Amino acid sequence: MSHATPTSPTLYGLLAEFDSADTLLRAARRVHEAGFTKTDAFSPMPIHGLAEALGFREHKIPKLVLAGGIVGALAGYGLEYWTQVIDYPMNIGGRPYFAWVSFIPPAFETTILVAAFTAAISMIVLNGLPQPYHPVFNHDGFRRASRDGFFLAIEAADPRFDVERTRAFLQELDAREVVAVDE
Numbered sequence: 001m002s003h004a005t006p007t008s009p010t011l012y013g014l015l016a017e018f019d020s021a022d023t024l025l026r027a028a029r030r031v032h033e034a035g036f037t038k039t040d041a042f043s044p045m046p047i048h049g050l051a052e053a054l055g056f057r058e059h060k061i062p063k064l065v066l067a068g069g070i071v072g073a074l075a076g077y078g079l080e081y082w083t084q085v086i087d088y089p090m091n092i093g094g095r096p097y098f099a100w101v102s103f104i105p106p107a108f109e110t111t112i113l114v115a116a117f118t119a120a121i122s123m124i125v126l127n128g129l130p131q132p133y134h135p136v137f138n139h140d141g142f143r144r145a146s147r148d149g150f151f152l153a154i155e156a157a158d159p160r161f162d163v164e165r166t167r168a169f170l171q172e173l174d175a176r177e178v179v180a181v182d183e
Helices: 021-033 050-054 060-087 100-126 140-146 163-172
Strands: 011-018 039-042 150-155 177-182
Touching (some): 011 163, 021 050, 060 100, 140 150, 163 177
Antiparallel strands (some): 011 150, 011 177, 039 150
């Protein structure tokens, strides 16, 4: 007979529901201005300026795509040079072994190929995908996030998070409902 001790769920954070996209956008700005950093917003449609309102300013993907493109160009050009000049030189039509102009189209193709793979893979990794479970899925009303619900979540891991003060702050922002979400 086992005597398992019941464990209480840990708090993920607070989830506030808003009536419209404008209200959510204003609330996101106020939450960011108040110094909250571990926040996320959910809406059924893209809202222009919401990412900036939440403080998402990191633009890592373009830098990674540029690095991938450079690696692809160097790898493609290097492969052609190695195969055509060093490993298996062939004199075709009297052209020199190092005919750099003819190396450009395949190097361009490898540039695009590696940059595209880098963009896709970095987008998936940086967004934390796939994410089959998220604590906000525990709230029954969150199903409306894909239809007509506008939600803002503040995680309990945020340094400024205090359950009661954060709840009062979210209600000041015209939230329709503020609920605690467990892990």
